[in-house]
Amino acid sequence: MKLPLFLLPILGALAQANPITSQASSWPYAPFTTSGRDIKNSLGQTVNYAGVNWPGAADVMIPEGLQYQSVKTIMSKIKSLGMNVIRLTYAIEMIDDIYGNVDSSLKTAFIQALGQTNGTKVLKQVLAANPSFTEKTTRLQVFDAIAAEAATQNIYIHLDNHVSKGEWCCSHTDGNAWFGDTYFNVANWKRGLAYMASHAASWPAFTSMSLRNELRTTADGTGDNWVSWYANMIPAADGIHKANTSPLIFFSGLSYDTQLATIVNGNDIGNGTHFSKSSHSYANKIIWELHNYQNSATNCNDIKGSLRNQGYNAMEGDSAAVNKAPVLLTEFGFDQNTGSQSVYAQCIEDYLTTLPGGPGGWMQWVVSGSYYIREGGEDKDESWGLLNHDWSNWRNQTAVDYTKSFVKKTLG
Numbered sequence: 001m002k003l004p005l006f007l008l009p010i011l012g013a014l015a016q017a018n019p020i021t022s023q024a025s026s027w028p029y030a031p032f033t034t035s036g037r038d039i040k041n042s043l044g045q046t047v048n049y050a051g052v053n054w055p056g057a058a059d060v061m062i063p064e065g066l067q068y069q070s071v072k073t074i075m076s077k078i079k080s081l082g083m084n085v086i087r088l089t090y091a092i093e094m095i096d097d098i099y100g101n102v103d104s105s106l107k108t109a110f111i112q113a114l115g116q117t118n119g120t121k122v123l124k125q126v127l128a129a130n131p132s133f134t135e136k137t138t139r140l141q142v143f144d145a146i147a148a149e150a151a152t153q154n155i156y157i158h159l160d161n162h163v164s165k166g167e168w169c170c171s172h173t174d175g176n177a178w179f180g181d182t183y184f185n186v187a188n189w190k191r192g193l194a195y196m197a198s199h200a201a202s203w204p205a206f207t208s209m210s211l212r213n214e215l216r217t218t219a220d221g222t223g224d225n226w227v228s229w230y231a232n233m234i235p236a237a238d239g240i241h242k243a244n245t246s247p248l249i250f251f252s253g254l255s256y257d258t259q260l261a262t263i264v265n266g267n268d269i270g271n272g273t274h275f276s277k278s279s280h281s282y283a284n285k286i287i288w289e290l291h292n293y294q295n296s297a298t299n300c301n302d303i304k305g306s307l308r309n310q311g312y313n314a315m316e317g318d319s320a321a322v323n324k325a326p327v328l329l330t331e332f333g334f335d336q337n338t339g340s341q342s343v344y345a346q347c348i349e350d351y352l353t354t355l356p357g358g359p360g361g362w363m364q365w366v367v368s369g370s371y372y373i374r375e376g377g378e379d380k381d382e383s384w385g386l387l388n389h390d391w392s393n394w395r396n397q398t399a400v401d402y403t404k405s406f407v408k409k410t411l412g
């Protein structure tokens with residue numbers, strides 16, 4: 001937003017008279033850094049994350065739910081659980097469109113993804129629920145509005161590059177799987193990451209961002225190896241840090257982000273190279289992220305053992321974990337109609353809240369009650385969503401009580 005010029009001297013004077021308005025001395029006390037297995041704010045206090053995924057990377061490439069509720073209402077619901085972070089997902093295609101000068105207005109975005117009739121209808125609903133938007137508001141301006149509301153409600157923004165082409169994620173055959181896959185143009189990806197790192201510098205609530213969600217083999221079985229991972233992830237992280245030195249940078253692993261042990265333990269990546277955190281200028285910005293969906297597991301010790309082997313030993317003071325850093329569970333979740341009393345859900349809570357040295361951070365999949373479109377189905381219901389279909393209320397009070405109590409145990 002551009003301020004009228006005549007206001008600038010007034011704001012300057014206010015900032016001087018009232019130092020509390022300057023960023024470092026007020027929430028979120030960014031930039032964050034890491035110290036061993038902990039995240040620290042600019043005051044040196046330990047910070048943790050407990051929150052939820054808010055998807056914005058599917059076909060429309062606009063954060064979900066806005067045809068039913070306002071940005072403020074959705075954020076307030078998240079806040080009411082005691083959560084302090086959203087993992088806000090976006091598609092690289094959104095940034096490609098900006099560079100390509102492609103019209104990214106809400107009107108065009110909805111009609112392109114949903115067709116003329118439904119697109120127009122849903123657009124009208126979005127504008128009715130969010131009167132500060134117009135049909136000319138761009139996709140990125142919707143992200144800006146969410147970031148502004150997050151700052152108002154003191155919710156950190158973790159930006160997640162979920163996919164390249166905007167669509168439901170993830171499969172081996174969706175073209176977004178691995179570097180160089182059908183839609184996964186590496187140069188565009190790096191450009192998009194750097195663009196978002198710079199753009200989000202103006203969001204007070206912005207504290208961290210990811211490199212890529214759930215890497216995996218492509219349709220023909222290629223990819224998913226550490227040498228290629230290293231060759232792509234390190235330059236991309238360098239690019240983020242060059243564009244903006246502030247955010248924490250989240251490194252995901254192989255096999256749908258369930259494997260990080262090789263990197264955490266500093267093992268040979270396959271060609272004699274060993275990842276060494278300390279050799280990177282942004283060593284104190286590196287976070288490990290893992291995903292977990294072992295919903296059918298019936299034995300908690302098995303779940304705990306596998307998490308530990310996948311990279312959680314970096315949180316546990318294990319001397320094998322030479323690249324010690326915070327590990328964040330940026331996705332886990334379950335069907336809200338059945339799952340919250342499961343061995344799985346109880347085990348995840350137990351594991352993360354009893355880690356030696358303090359709880360680990362997490363983001364549940366997912367807040368969405370429904371999607372504008374998912375895998376071709378419009379207005380698709382999400383039975384894993386904390387919210388019901390029209391995002392007006394919790395889907396299942398028992399399940400949300402689990403989440404609320406997990407937040408409390410995590411953030412204290």
Ligand SMILES: *[C@@H]1O[C@H](CO)[C@@H](O)[C@H](O)[C@H]1NC(C)=O
Nearest residue numbers: 114115117118377378379380
């Ligand atoms: C429009 O959306 C409805 C769901 O709200 C869906 O059932 C229908 O198939 C969609 N129409 C088209 C043409 O996609």
Ligand SMILES: *[C@@H]1O[C@H](CO)[C@@H](O)[C@H](O)[C@H]1NC(C)=O
Nearest residue numbers: 227228230231232271272273
């Ligand atoms: C191993 O692969 C990485 C990533 O491509 C590369 O940077 C490194 O030079 C390679 N090391 C050797 C010994 O070939």
Ligand SMILES: *[C@@H]1O[C@H](CO)[C@@H](O)[C@H](O)[C@H]1NC(C)=O
Nearest residue numbers: 336337338339340341396398
């Ligand atoms: C809510 O979840 C609980 C346990 O997870 C389940 O027992 C209950 O049947 C669910 N309620 C509804 C209305 O789905």
